[in-house]
Amino acid sequence: MENEMLKVFDENHQPIGQASRAEVHRLGYWHETFHCWFISREASKAYIYLQLRSTDKKDYPGLFDITAAGHLLADETVENGIREVEEELGVKVKLDELVSIGKVHYEAYKEGFIDKEIAHVFVYETPYEIRDYHLQLEEVAGIVRVDFNHFYNFCFGKTNSILAEGFTCKDGMKLTFKGDITYKKLVPHDLSFYQQVAERIQRYLSRK
Template sequence: MEKELIKIFDYARNELGVADREEVHKQGYWHEVFHCWFLSKDNNDNNLILQLRSERKKENPRLYDITAAGHLLANETVQDGVREVSEELGINVTFEELQPLGIIDYCSIQGSYIDNEIANVFLYQCHVPIEEFILQKEEVAGIVQVDFNYFRELWTGSKDEIRVVGYEIKQDGSKELINKLVGRNQFVPHPDGYYKTIIQKIAEKIN
């Protein structure tokens, strides 16, 4: 299997060359990723749409995460990152439909896995019901919605648990409904600063 090559950078975002994905995370090279958060409206309520990562994922399986995200390959631009939406969720979104939330640098270390990301972050105002998403089973096990204000309260410490509602795709292809309380430990451990920055930037778009 051909290895994915990714552009690598120093902390000042000076390009150093390319490396394969395994080496990027072994050595802790800075690299570019694409993050797309979905927001939907239900009457006057704003809901974030989150993915449940597949149990097949090497890192952070079965944790809730950004709606769609992935590495930018060495030959890709930020605009090419929108492919992650169609690949993971099965819906077509153009780059022009996305609202930029900025570039966020952050570091996450889990054992020998070092994730130094230059995250190009976007918001998509979604009008497609989550039941119509076609999930990439190798990447995404399920989709849930959460009230944006509750999500904010979770990451500012006002709440310890929030309710997520959606579904999970089982091995036989059937959908199992999700309606439960989850805590911070059931989300991918991005640094708290990342979540707080995202929440602030999304709140600015809502207001």
């Protein structure tokens, strides 16, 4: 995976060539990713879904993250990113069922790792029940849903935690999960990233 080739961009987000995934994160090149946030509606409520990253992941193991996401390889288009959904969650999604909510540029830094992403962000109104997801356990250890209004308030600091319900996987079995998610349990994307996503999804929901 570290040898996968990605398209890289300069500080003005103009393409400048290709580099391996390892080099991209070592030198801090801007690169493209695909993000898909699952949402659903029941009566007057909307929900947003989070995946729990496997504890075997090199980056951010055991933390909650975007429903499905991944890097776009050098020879891929944005549309090719939909492969991440079926690979990680085990459900079929058609490209025309996704709705683009634009691009989000963000940066994250930790020792020996610089992540500068141009994220192509989509929403998908899922018809699936929680039990329908069949996770790629090397990548994903669980999936949960959260009341979207609570998620929105959480992103803007109006609450310190959000209640999530779903399941986690252990030894090939699905275990019911219900518990609070705090900032420490989320992948540490910059807070402005979560705020932009929450704002755009709220606008999407208000139009429908």
